[in-house]
Amino acid sequence: MLSYKVNFRLPAIALILLILLSLVAKSAFSVEVVRHNNIKSAKESYQLALLKLALSYSSKRYSFQESSEYLTQNKLLSDLEQGKIDVAWVGTSKEYEDKFLPVRVPLFKGLLGHRIFLIRKGEQAKFDRVATLSQLAQLKAGQVASWTDAQILQDAGLTLVGTNKYQNLFYMLEGGRFDYLPRSVYSPWAEMQAHPELDITVEEHLMVIYPLPAYIFVNKSNQQLYRDIYDGLLKAVEDGQFDEYFYSHPLIKEGLERSKLHNRTVLKVPNRYLTPETPTDDARLWFDVDAYINKSN
Secondary structure, eight states, X not given: OOOOOOOTHHHHHHHHHHHHHHHXXXXXXXXXXXXXOOOOSHHHHHHHHHHHHHHTTSSSEEEEEEOSSOOOHHHHHHHHHTTSOSEEEEEOOHHHHHHSEEEOSOTTTTXXXXXXXXXXXXXXXXXXTOOSHHHHTTSEEEEETTSHHHHHHHHTTOEEEEESOTTHHHHHHHTTSOXXXXXXXXXXXXXXXXXXXXXXXXXXXXXXXXXXXXXXXXXXXXXXHHHHHHHHHHHHHHTTHHHHHHHXXXXXXXXXXXXXXXXXXXXXXXXXXXXXXXXXXXXXXXXXXXXXXXXXX
């Protein structure tokens, strides 16, 4: 009698292989969605592009989804805490670094804390007489009350008029509620262009400098996204892509050229809100204003 040995294990093995292949395929083609703030300005666009540059170094595939409306800083951070959004880019503070995962690579190389002023047209002479912080304190500055900058400038003895909404600042300036609006060197040109109806201009004489990095923040529960962003930004710094992007971006390039930093009186202000983990010793991460001025002369 002929006998046949049937291998009943083969279908099970094939099934297991099929499952494994499907998992690998799913992993290879899956896309992680990163939810971020609405992009309404060149500054927001710049920061989103840096995020995309960082994540381009990851083996994972990422896509990006912006919020349906622009979120104020308070709302943005509240949504980040609640998991309604995945990243937030803002000027840092100890409170934020305690609450979230800070990606400690300054997005603007510290230029966030290099402040020149928007003023009303025809009032330059008022600022030409200023040479010290105490003299500047005789004038009123406008600021969003919740920003870290407000605390820094108040600590320096400057007089501030606060508001809760960023867009209010420009109309309050023209309306005479305060004398000047401190803006990072890359900001005022685009902001004037966005408000052509307002009779404002850039002050030509002064620059206030304080150390203030802008970081990308991630919810503490999202360790993998944090690691991918941090590793990616460091790789971009190391291979030169970060600086190439920074110095060639129209927002930064035009801001530095038009601000004429070499013609300005620099008033330095400390920032006691920096945490000990701030990477101040890594010169690669920071804009060197003295080197830039010397190069320009």
